[in-house]
Amino acid sequence: MITERKCILAIRKTRKSQSFLNKFEALEFAESMPQIYEIWENNKTPIVTEKLANIEYYDIVKIPNRLIGKSEEFIEFCHEHGFESGEYITGKVYDTKLERCFLCEIANYRGFRSLDLYNQYVDNEVDCIIYESPNFYVVPELGALKQGYLMIVPKEHILSVAQFPNEIMEEYYEVCKDVEKILLSTFNGSVVTFMEHGSGPSGKSSHKKSIVHAHTHVVVDFTLDEKYKKMVKLIKCDDISKAKDVHYFSYQEGTGGDLTISMDPNVYVQRQYPRQVMAKELGYAPEQYNWRQNEFKEITHTTLYMLCKGLTKMAKSKSNQRIRTRTKAFVLGFSKR
Ligand SMILES: [Zn+2]
Structure with a gap:
């Protein structure tokens, strides 16, 4: 889908959640506000750890832990929330x-x-x-x-x-x-x-x-x-x-x-x-x-x-x-x- 919503995803950062979310083409981890803006400008959606997600005035979407590891359900979740995750890249090359x-x-x-x-x-x-x-x-x-x-x-x-x-x-x-x-x-x-x-x-x-x-x-x-x-x-x-x-x-x-x-x-x-x-x-x-x-x-x-x-x-x-x-x-x- 076309991402019109400028939101920030928040997740409890674990090795598992990080390696799972890194495989989506249109999502990217951010450590700071300038990075968040840069990611938006590149037509992607930023992810932050729950600690950073306390920033006020921003549109925060919390990713439920149960979705980690379930790519299809996660993509559906993203679409329902008005942004594109991109495809899940398994690393396999055709x-x-x-x-x-x-x-x-x-x-x-x-x-x-x-x-x-x-x-x-x-x-x-x-x-x-x-x-x-x-x-x-x-x-x-x-x-x-x-x-x-x-x-x-x-x-x-x-x-x-x-x-x-x-x-x-x-x-x-x-x-x-x-x-x-x-x-x-x-x-x-x-x-x-x-x-x-x-x-x-x-x-x-x-x-x-x-x-x-x-x-x-x-x-x-x-x-x-x-x-x-x-x-x-x-x-x-x-x-x-x-x-x-x-x-x-x-x-x-x-x-x-x-x-x-x-x-x-x-x-x-x-x-x-x-x-x-x-x-x-x-x-x-x-x-x-x-x-x-x-x-x-x-x-x-x-x-x-x-x-x-x-x-x-x-x-x-x-x-x-x-x-x-x-x-x-x-x-x-x-x-x-
Ligand atoms: Zn041909």
């Missing part, structure tokens, strides 16, 4: 190279002979390829919470935009511009936002089910409010390749807007961060942000239907030749579904 990658599978049309046949017959609509360039393809966002929400994906298994080889950067920006144009025109929108969670180069993850294959989320008419940008300390970035060795979250409003990035390892960025903010603002129930649990098939269907209509209309204009060529197989295949 090598994502050993897992199958569905974004690579889509890049290969899942064995279909041609892209228009793929778009006509592929099982799930959400796998339809709307746009294809030599090195990229565009598909609907998984579990899109609103219409006009897509993903730009490199065909090659690269782990972040920051790690893209130079040769494909220009093409990537071209794709971003085309997708922006398509979304603005189809949904009569006013702004298109680009967001990415980049994975580090090792492909190792403490989360079993991370998608490490790079994908940029693109959505029409959704922007993060200032307070949410501040929450994850987004700062201006002139060169994305500076983040090639780390995990990061990047954010940009419009292809002409400033690219901003959160890459400070001390700052906690919630999983599916923009989706969590979006779900909250659109009034969804908690946990509905999670694409693993909610497919929102009807939203995906509407998005694809509108895009097919919009692209057919756009194809008539001579100024959109590149878009027309790169989306032809979608219009052809999807219209036959």
Whole structure:
């Protein structure tokens, strides 16, 4: 969840409680008031010993001792009290190279002979390829919470935009511009936002089910409010390749807007961060942000239907030749579904 409550957790400090609480990504022990403020600024919640918890005027949450050692119950407790604990990191590291990658599978049309046949017959609509360039393809966002929400994906298994080889950067920006144009025109929108969670180069993850294959989320008419940008300390970035060795979250409003990035390892960025903010603002129930649990098939269907209509209309204009060529197989295949 998004942590809006600025509270201080208090616990009787024992070796057991300390080692248990230290494993939560978004909690941190504090010894002094300046430290408490620093932890809040990093989008985490501070923990103090009961001795320090006597500070007046602060919002103190006492952690019941019975929850120590019970990670699921503890996470639930945190959510009920309005803050995020982060995930419980067991220390186990998963090598994502050993897992199958569905974004690579889509890049290969899942064995279909041609892209228009793929778009006509592929099982799930959400796998339809709307746009294809030599090195990229565009598909609907998984579990899109609103219409006009897509993903730009490199065909090659690269782990972040920051790690893209130079040769494909220009093409990537071209794709971003085309997708922006398509979304603005189809949904009569006013702004298109680009967001990415980049994975580090090792492909190792403490989360079993991370998608490490790079994908940029693109959505029409959704922007993060200032307070949410501040929450994850987004700062201006002139060169994305500076983040090639780390995990990061990047954010940009419009292809002409400033690219901003959160890459400070001390700052906690919630999983599916923009989706969590979006779900909250659109009034969804908690946990509905999670694409693993909610497919929102009807939203995906509407998005694809509108895009097919919009692209057919756009194809008539001579100024959109590149878009027309790169989306032809979608219009052809999807219209036959
Ligand atoms: Zn892949």
